Amino acid sequence: MNLESQKLMRAFPNFKALIEGSHVTGGDPQGLLEYWIQNRQPICDAIEKPGTFLDIGCANGFLLACLQLWSAHQITPYGVDIDAGSLAMARDLLPEYASHFAQLSLGALPTRANLGLPTGFDYVYWNVWDGLDFDEPLCQTYAENAFAAARGGGRLILGFYDTDHGAVRRQLEWLVGRFGAYSKRLKLDTEFAWWDCEPRE
Numbered sequence: 001m002n003l004e005s006q007k008l009m010r011a012f013p014n015f016k017a018l019i020e021g022s023h024v025t026g027g028d029p030q031g032l033l034e035y036w037i038q039n040r041q042p043i044c045d046a047i048e049k050p051g052t053f054l055d056i057g058c059a060n061g062f063l064l065a066c067l068q069l070w071s072a073h074q075i076t077p078y079g080v081d082i083d084a085g086s087l088a089m090a091r092d093l094l095p096e097y098a099s100h101f102a103q104l105s106l107g108a109l110p111t112r113a114n115l116g117l118p119t120g121f122d123y124v125y126w127n128v129w130d131g132l133d134f135d136e137p138l139c140q141t142y143a144e145n146a147f148a149a150a151r152g153g154g155r156l157i158l159g160f161y162d163t164d165h166g167a168v169r170r171q172l173e174w175l176v177g178r179f180g181a182y183s184k185r186l187k188l189d190t191e192f193a194w195w196d197c198e199p200r201e
C-alpha cells in the first residue's frame with residue numbers, strides 16, 4: 001500500500017463509505033481508494049495559492065475534505081448540490097463549514113447570494129457530468145454559470161470523469177470555442193482543464 005493510501009485511510013477510516021457517498025463505486029476497498037486518489041488528487045495541481053473553493057455537485061463533501069488534506073495550500077470549502085441528503089453528510093464531514101453548503105442546482109447558481117454564499121470564489125470546481133451535451137441550452141447555462149462564479153480573478157477547474165474520451169473531446173472543443181483556450185489541461189485517465197478568469201471590470 002502506498003503512502004498516499006495510508007495517509008487517507010488514517011484520516012478517514014470509513015473511506016469506503018465516503019467514496020461511495022461521492023458516487024464512485026466498485027472494486028475492493030483498496031482498489032477503490034487507489035482509484036479515488038488517482039482520479040481526484042490531480043486537482044491539487046490547479047491549487048497554487050490559498051483561497052475559497054466551490055465544488056459544484058459536492059455530494060457528501062469528501063472531495064473537499066480530501067483536497068484540504070492533499071493541498072499544500074489552505075482551501076476554504078464551499079459546496080452546492082441538488083441532493084439534500086448528500087448535503088447533510090457534507091455538513092457532518094465538515095462541521096466547521098456547515099454554513100458553506102447549500103442546496104442549489106448549477107442552473108440556479110447565480111442566486112447563491114440569497115443562500116449566504118459568496119458571489120465570487122478563488123476556485124470553482126465542476127465535474128462536467130457524463131453525457132452532457134453543450135449543444136443543449138440547459139448545458140450551456142450550466143457552463144456559463146460555472147464560469148461566472150470564477151469571474152473576478154478566480155480559476156474554473158473542470159474534471160471530466162466520462163470514460164468516453166470522444167465525448168470529453170467534444171465537450172472541451174465547445175468550451176474552448178465559447179470561453180477561449182484553457183490555461184492548462186491534464187490529459188490523464190481522468191482529464192482536467194482549467195481557465196483563469198479575468199478580473200471583473
Ligand SMILES: C[S@@+](CC[C@H](N)C(=O)[O-])C[C@H]1O[C@@H](n2cnc3c(N)ncnc32)[C@H](O)[C@@H]1O
Binds near residue numbers: 081086
Ligand atoms: C459524481 S458526484 C461529484 C462529487 C464530487 N464533486 C467529485 O467530483 O467527486 C456528482 C454530484 O452532482 C450532483 N448534481 C447533479 N446534478 C446537479 C445540478 N444540476 N446541480 C448541482 N448538483 C448536481 C449530484 O447530486 C452528485 O452529488
